[in-house]
Amino acid sequence: MDGFIELDGVEKVFSVRRKTGFLRRERREVRAVDSLSFTVARGEMVGYIGPNGAGKSTTIKMLTGILTPSGGRLRVAGIDPSRERSRLAHRIGVVFGQRTTLWWDLPLIDSYRLAHRMYRIPDARYRENLDRLVELLELRTLLDTPVRQLSLGQRMRGDIAAALLHDPEVLYLDEPTIGLDVVSKAKVRGFLRELNAAQGTTVLLTTHDLQDIEQLCSRVMVIDRGRLMYDGPLAGLHEAGESERTLVVDLERELPPVEVPSARVVRVEGPRQWLAFPAGQSAAPVVARLAAEYPLVDLSVREPDIEAVIAKMYAEKAVS
């Protein structure tokens, strides 16, 4: 193994006690991560996806040293995370979309001052990093605002800055765009792309939004029931799952199902129709044809969700 992040046959088994009667308890084992092996090279930006309960958070927690693996070998920058958690902490940054690491009642800048001391960042470097991050993440006018008053998108940008003040070589992001509007998502994605390109930061990104992966990662790993199901480009995942995108079309009036090559109508509701077409294909020819031949009022494209792609992957495997 010669990656920056290395996992070899990693396992995590939780022992769960379940109530089965008034006084009876049953002990059950949950294998959250099962013989997981992969490597991520320095500077890579990799998507890590899978359905709920697949084992993504458990993997990230083992990579930060919060959880100790039940078996196998795991290294980040040559460090065994659970044995040398505080040494590793200086080299990694973590952002959880669902939970903030910022101090809720204090102005944003105070969380940064605390990180300055906690990570013992040299003064000049702290000032330089703070200045750069505040500029790139558009936080200048928010520094004196208590975190609880920030919008979700502002808070997320604040969290990302906090995770990067100490110049980590690797950044773990757990759902960084969850709940954000289109503009905020674009800002976060733009920043991450820039960070990876300019600083060479290694990024492991967990998300349920396939557009995050599409716009940021050349490689995606799919985990399900603790096992690695797929490791490769996103396009290959669409092929493996034969996934489809959906075009939602609003017509001027109710019409019979429209007829367009390489797309099929899957639902009709009054003047609105839903057309499915292969995810690997551009929507442009379908849209052009619709606009030319039908009284079009509005349309939008819906990406397949990860659960649907993975469900199809399973279905494919079952018949092949």
Ligand SMILES: Nc1ncnc2c1ncn2[C@@H]1O[C@H](COP(=O)(O)OP(=O)(O)OP(=O)(O)O)[C@@H](O)[C@H]1O
């Ligand atoms: N501390 C724990 N004790 C017992 N079981 C756990 C614990 N943490 C996770 N699990 C179980 O391990 C499995 C994997 O959970 P994990 O949180 O890693 O999934 P996930 O892929 O991150 O899911 P989500 O997308 O919902 O966050 C689940 O069955 C979960 O219930």
